[in-house]
Amino acid sequence: MDNSGLLDFFKALADANRLKIIGLLAQESFTVEQLAAVLKLRPSTISHHLSRLSKVGLVSARAEGYYNLYQLETVMLEKMARRLLSKKTLPAIVADVDLEAYDRKVLADFSTPDGRLKTIPARRKKLMIVLRHIVKDFKPGIRYPEMQVNQILAEYHQDTATLRRELVGFGLLERERGEYWLAEKVGNKG
Amino acid sequence: MDNSGLLDFFKALADANRLKIIGLLAQESFTVEQLAAVLKLRPSTISHHLSRLSKVGLVSARAEGYYNLYQLETVMLEKMARRLLSKKTLPAIVADVDLEAYDRKVLADFSTPDGRLKTIPARRKKLMIVLRHIVKDFKPGIRYPEMQVNQILAEYHQDTATLRRELVGFGLLERERGEYWLAEKVGNKG
DNA sequence: TAATTAATTAGATATTTGCCTAATTAATTC
DNA sequence: GAATTAATTAGGCAAATATCTAATTAATTA
CATH class of the missing domain: 1.10.10 (Arc Repressor Mutant, subunit A)
Incomplete structure (x- = not known):
């Protein structure tokens, strides 16, 4: 049914650095600054990536004092993976396609x-x-x-x-x- | 371990039309020509998309007389979905990241x-x-x-x-x- | 054998998007 | 209150890529 989201989900993960962010957050929470140093990118770039990931619900931020601690939403990741395994997901993608x-x-x-x-x-x-x-x-x-x-x-x-x-x-x-x-x-x- | 592939997998699915192709092939096999008509794209564009999908093993072609019938490799799709659910997958992504x-x-x-x-x-x-x-x-x-x-x-x-x-x-x-x-x-x- | 047709490949163009710098906002310290 | 700092936002540039047309290949029909 709710097909929307699947594409955004894949797009969110279809970037090497965003995938690394997910990998890092899978182990512990990180601040923007930390991720920037570890991935050798500017904080603004990290911010941008985190914003995309958070838009699809894959990460969330938690204010810890001065910092923004980002954490992985493993539930969403599992939900999407399971959706891929469901028989109903794929047919739903083409619900609005002109088969004739x-x-x-x-x-x-x-x-x-x-x-x-x-x-x-x-x-x-x-x-x-x-x-x-x-x-x-x-x-x-x-x-x-x-x-x-x-x-x-x-x-x-x-x-x-x-x-x-x-x-x-x-x-x-x-x-x-x-x-x-x-x-x-x-x-x-x- | 084998981290490679995950990124290519997501990139392959991170396009609206390729996702639709996957959705269509989930129901039955299609020729390039058919997909082009249904998705309102040129056959050459479809060919290109199918080539990307086939490069990551998500679809395969089977020559049927004159035509090339493309079909979905559901096994690969399931394999990847299950990989997302594995605890080992995410940490493996950052194996080569400079944590210090x-x-x-x-x-x-x-x-x-x-x-x-x-x-x-x-x-x-x-x-x-x-x-x-x-x-x-x-x-x-x-x-x-x-x-x-x-x-x-x-x-x-x-x-x-x-x-x-x-x-x-x-x-x-x-x-x-x-x-x-x-x-x-x-x-x-x- | 010549003409037609499905598919792929090559090359060009236009859109998308990843990354940067600079500016802005919000929170903390001196 | 002023200065510092973490983070985000805005704007611009460059690389990646989705799509098209044209050319090529391979298979089929007349």
């Missing part, structure tokens, strides 16, 4: 503006996409004589024989004694 | 070139570092009369009284009947 885009692109590539086929795809994968589009013109439960099938297919391409044969071959239409009908849906992708 | 740098910097900041103290640190944290440095001049098992203690401390700063008092206060020296000696080591840091 490829099919649309293939259809667009092979279609003229008025919806006819420029050519019949040679690639099985793309042929399948085109055929599944065409087959939407057939209604379930109706038996179509071959002549009527050709009439429908002619809207897409002159070579109705090939289209007809492939529709049957791919299992989208069924045929018996010169009549055709829509096959039961099978989650077949190609 | 801070102490050295503090000593340098407060010392003149010939090793005397410019001032006695006001901050307890830094005073402790300086005192621990000075106390190295005392040998274990020997009882020093106060006059001798002052002699040693005078090498560092004229205010021997303060140094002496703080050494005792911080528990680095012990005192009884006008004699001083090195305290037993206690893993005290400040």
